[in-house]
Amino acid sequence: MVGEKYSLLVLREIFFGVRRFDGIARNTGAPRDVLTARLRHLVDAEVITKVQYHERPPRFEYHLTDAGQELRPVLLLLTQWGDRHLVDRPPVVWEHHCGTDLEPVVSCRDCGEEIGPGQLTPRFASPEWTAAGHLDVAGS
């Protein structure tokens, strides 16, 4: 989903409130035909929906579904990472309704501790993955 070029940028724009074809095209720099394909794909994946805002000619806006809304934390975190490592100064800050500039933190629901390195071990659902050498964590 997010591995396709521009799909994350498209979502970013929609999170900003830019919901129309031309606006998204301008802000992402995506070629219009590629954008058409991406939007269709995101609609198919039920991340966004096409909402008609004008009868004739038919004009549409792209709105987030509930599933799409749940991607917001991912974007927020990715943005934070980019702000820290890729740019000098954050080009945009999100103001939280508590009045401060948002700094998102990720923590464990159960113990409340913030996630840091060395706290996690993966456990795989089906043993055949590892057995087939398909995911040989050990041998590396």
Next chain:
Amino acid sequence: MVGEKYSLLVLREIFFGVRRFDGIARNTGAPRDVLTARLRHLVDAEVITKVQYHERPPRFEYHLTDAGQELRPVLLLLTQWGDRHLVDRPPVVWEHHCGTDLEPVVSCRDCGEEIGPGQLTPRFASPEWTAAGHLDVAGS
């Protein structure tokens, strides 16, 4: 960075502990030449480093830098989203050192509240963005 095909998958593998070329190639399904390019790119971006583990012939492992480690929460959250919306059952769970299966939550550092829809408003660093109609949030 993450928009390029396979780069997120490569990082996932390294987070799993798969650090060598052949293992990453197997688990991601990336063509070897593409993988070569991605790894080089990630090294250039200082997300991972090439660590020699054998002298002759020279053999390398790819390890996360500090910046790379900080991408882990992003992957965790993205995985959580995929588990919820794209697959039936999570193929892998991360065990937190507190003893439970990790469910990551994102919250505001200042007020501690979990991030939900409708709590955030964007503020842009340079007004020319909006002024140029380059990012016209309003007009949509």
Next chain:
DNA sequence: GGGGTTGGTTGGTTTTTCCAACTGACCGGA
């Protein structure tokens, strides 16, 4: 000495992306 592992590179084909131009249906102003 034969087979397997490892970390790539190479050459040629297929798939995507890119880009500029075009379309059709409107709207507002002169």
Next chain:
DNA sequence: TCCGGTCAGTTGGAAAAACCAACCAACCCC
């Protein structure tokens, strides 16, 4: 009524990227 602009795409051809199978060098173990 004509002219320009907006909007959401579509089209065709060129450029870039991905894909794939084969190859390579330098080991290792038996």
